[in-house]
C-alpha cells in the first residue's frame with residue numbers, strides 16, 4: 454500500500470520509519486518548497502499543480518501538517534480515501550471553530566471572545582478580566598501570533614504585534630501543568646488512548662514530555678479520554694488525534710487539538726508497546742490498532758536550535774536518539790531523545806545527565822522537580 458502524506462517534515466519522516474516494517478510505501482506532498490522528511494518520494498508543488506500526479510501514486514492520503522489549504526484535501530477526498538477527513542483539518546485551522554466545537558461537545562475551555570480591532574480587543578479584555586491571551590484565529594502555532602495582556606490598556610500594542618484581522622481572546626488559565634492526550638481511532642470505530650503526558654514549554658516550544666504524567670489521578674485521564682473520544686466520534690475521525698489541555702485545581706481545560714501525530718507523543722516510539730506513528734499508519738491503512746500501553750516511565754527531550762554534543766548523548770546507555778537530518782537554526786526542531794526508566798527518580802537523574810550535553814536545552818523542570 455502506498456500512503457500519500459500531505460506535508461514532508463520530521464513527523465512524516467517518523468511516519469515512514471514506522472510504516473516500512475508494515476510494507477507501506479510513502480509519497481510526500483510538500484507545498485512549502487523545503488521538505489525535510491528525507492525518505493520516500495517527495496513531490497514539491499508550491500501551487501497545487503501536481504495533485505493528479507500525487508493521486509496517481511498513492512492508495513490513501515493522510516497528513517503530517519495541518520496548515521495547508523482545506524480545498525486541497527477536499528479535492529483529494531473526491532478521488533481517494535483521506536484520513537482524517539478534511540473537516541478535521543478545517544476545524545483545527547481555526548481557533549474559533551475549534552473552541553466552538555469544544556463548547557458544543559461539553560469540553561471545558563477558557564472563557565473566550567472574538568475581537569477584530571484594537572478597540573474590541575480592549576473591550577474583550579475588560580469583559581473577561583485580565584490577564585488574557587490574544588491569539589490569531591488562523592495560522593498560529595508554537596505560541597506565534599499571540600500576546601498576553603496584563604491590562605486592557607495593552608490592547609493597542611498587542612493588536613499591532615499580532616498583526617491579524619481577527620483574534621480569539623481567552624482568559625489566562627492558572628494551570629498546575631500542561632498535559633496532552635493522544636488517541637487513535639480505526640476505520641471500524643475502535644478507539645485507543647495513550648497515557649497522558651506532562652509537557653514543559655520554553656519560549657513557546659515544547660521541551661520535555663513525561664509519560665505517563667506523574668501523579669495523574671485516574672479520573673483526570675478518564676475525563677481527557679471522554680473529551681477526545683467525543684471529538685473522534687463527532688468528526689468520524691480515522692488516525693491519531695492530539696488534545697492539549699491545562700490541568701487546574703478545578704479539572705482539565707482544553708487548549709487546542711492537532712489532527713495528527715504530535716511532538717508530545719514522540720515518547721511512544723520506545724516508551725509504548727506501539728508508537729503513535731505506527732498506530733496512525735495502522736488506522737489510516739484500515740488495520741487493527743496496536744497496544745498503546747506504556748513500557749515504563751518515559752521522558753522525551755526535544756533538541757532545539759543546536760545539536761549539542763550528540764556523541765556524548767549517544768554514549769549514555771539509556772538514551773534513544775532521533776535526529777531529523779536538519780541544519781541548525783534558532784528555535785528549529787532538530788531531533789529528540791527518549792529516555793526510559795523504572796522510577797521517576799531514576800528518570801529525573803537520567804534526564805539531567807543527558808541534558809548537560811544539550812546546551813540548547815533549558816533547565817529540566819517538571820512537577821517531578823518542583824513538587825515534593
Ligand code: AMP
Pocket residue numbers: 563586588593594595596597623624625626627631654657697708709
Ligand atoms: P497555543 O498556541 O494555543 O498552544 O499556546 C501556546 C502556549 O501558550 C501554551 O502551551 C500555553 O503555555 C500558553 N497559553 C495558551 N493559552 C493560554 C491560556 N488561555 N492561559 C494560559 N496560558 C496559555
